[in-house]
Amino acid sequence: MHLVRDLLDKAVVDRNGREMGRVDRVVLDLRDGAPPRVVSIEVGASALGRRLGRRCGRWAAALLHAFGVDEGQPLRIHVSQILGVTDTVKVDLAFGETSAANVERTLRRIVAAVPGANR
Amino acid sequence: MSVIVDLVLGIVTSIGGFVEVGSISTSAQAGSEYGFQLLWAIAVAGAMLALLTEMSGRLSVMSRRSLAAAVRERFGIHFQVVPLASELVLDLLLLTAELGGAGIAVKLLTGIGFQWAIIPIAMVVWAVLWFSGFAVVEHGIGLLGLVTLSFVVSAWRLGPDAGDLARSLIPSLPTHDHVRYAFLAISIVGATVSPYLLNFYASGTLEEEMKQEELWVNTATTFGGNMFGTVVAMGGLVTSAMVLQPLHIQVDSYEQAALMFVPAFGRWAVALFALSLGIGCIGAALEISLNTGYVLSQVFGWSWSANRPRAENARFSCAFTCVLIAATAIAVLGFDPLRLTMISVALTVVVMPVMVLPFLVLMNDTKFVKARTNTPVGNAILAVLTLAGALFALVVIPLEILGG
Secondary structure, eight states: OOHHHHTTTOEEEOTTSOEEEEOOEEEEEEETTEEEEEEEEEESHHHHHHHHOHHHHHHHHHHHHHTTOOOSSOEEEEGGGEEEESSSEEESSOGGGSGGGHHHHHHHHHHHTSTTTTO | OHHHHHHHHHHHHHHHHHSSHHHHHHHHHHHHHHGGGGHHHHHHHHHHHHHHHHHHHHHHHHHSOOHHHHHHHHHHHHHHHHHHHHHHHHHHHHHHHHHHHHHHHHHHHHOOOHHHHHHHHHHHHHHHHHHSOHHHHHHHHHHHGGGGGHHHHHHHHHOOOHHHHHHHTSOOOOSSOHHHHHHHHHHHHHHHSOHHHHHHHHHHHHHTTOOGGGHHHHHHHHHHHHHHHHHHHHHHHHHHHHHTTTTTOOOSSHHHHHGGGHHHHGGGHHHHHHHHHHHHHHHHHHHHHHHHHHHHHHHHTOOOOTTSOGGGGHHHHHHHHHHHHHHHHHHHTTOOHHHHHHHHHHHHHHHHHHHHHHHHHHTTOHHHHTTOOOOHHHHHHHHHHHHHHHHHHHHHHHHHHHHO
């Protein structure tokens, strides 16, 4: 598998097929005398921002913090939780129970109060 | 029957491409200043848009991904920052211009200052997006958009010479003001081939769940729909050429453009023009707002669909709402919609290579489109037209600004 071609930037879905985001970063374990190993994937605005540059990462984190949806750290998904990689990366989690859902959850409280939003 | 329904999607998309604030103004200006001479530019723009929308439909049907999602996966976020930022800026500018255009339509109908109409119009656009699914947006604009056929009826009533029309389909050099001529040719292309149309159409085929064995429907809708749009835009140019040019009226406001309907429709002229402009602009505003939601959701991997409850895709719903609020705020400040339009259509041509060239790479990648890759001829036509257009625009736009 090519990490950049086949894993990075792919859509991540939870065990129910719900969109969780994209593979914003891949965390590698660099080992002496052995090839690097994929430890986990990261999903979330702060991970994506950090990939674009340290300053972008700080801005993304500050923005999330300002809106009270501080993820602290981006959602880190261990390789053992990856169920399969096809067109999407399916992981053994439920979106609503992860920090990747923080922004969606906060906005949903606002949106749901608008008439017609739940139809 | 379902084919007819699908054809509507193509027609709707083409209305966004041809019959909105940008196309009406560029056609009217081209006709009033150069007669039929720029008809070829509409034909070229129509062919380009048909090829590009067919490709975006094929990409999404074959790969189950929209254009924005496929670019992120194939090229990564570092590359996508550029086309994404360009598309968001253009979406915002164009949406502002469309709201302004719809405001002008209300002004023509009622005499109320156009800025007063903008907030109510934006609220109508938002309400349609909020309360209805994709099918309502699609079929609604498609049916109402038929009023824009009045441009064709008008041109037909004026009885242009068929030989003159046919000759204008071959590019020729103007007798006066070459820079202006080139600028208008570029503006016609930029007004027609709006980037938002490609991802909007791709997302539409996903919303409609078009299947791989229905790919021929995609081809028929995109070419059929674009032909409809091309003919309407040509009707606008021909009408303007036959009515405004002999009177030496140069279009520098929409009120003047409305005059071109007078010989064909008499006292209904202004109302019909205003309706065509208004419906075209509101249709385009719906498409642009939705597209902003689509693009952001697809790039960042949020759930999206105009067919699911708004609260279920809160980020998508907030995205289209926010862009609409931002555009309304800018429009209310009172920028001249015509100038805003001319800026955004010229910019479109400059940034087009950043959007079209990666798109061509995707269309030749079997991982995305499987066996349905582009033909070398299609690749070559689009690559050459896009690059030539952008280089040409980089020369002509500064000259036009310096000269004008």
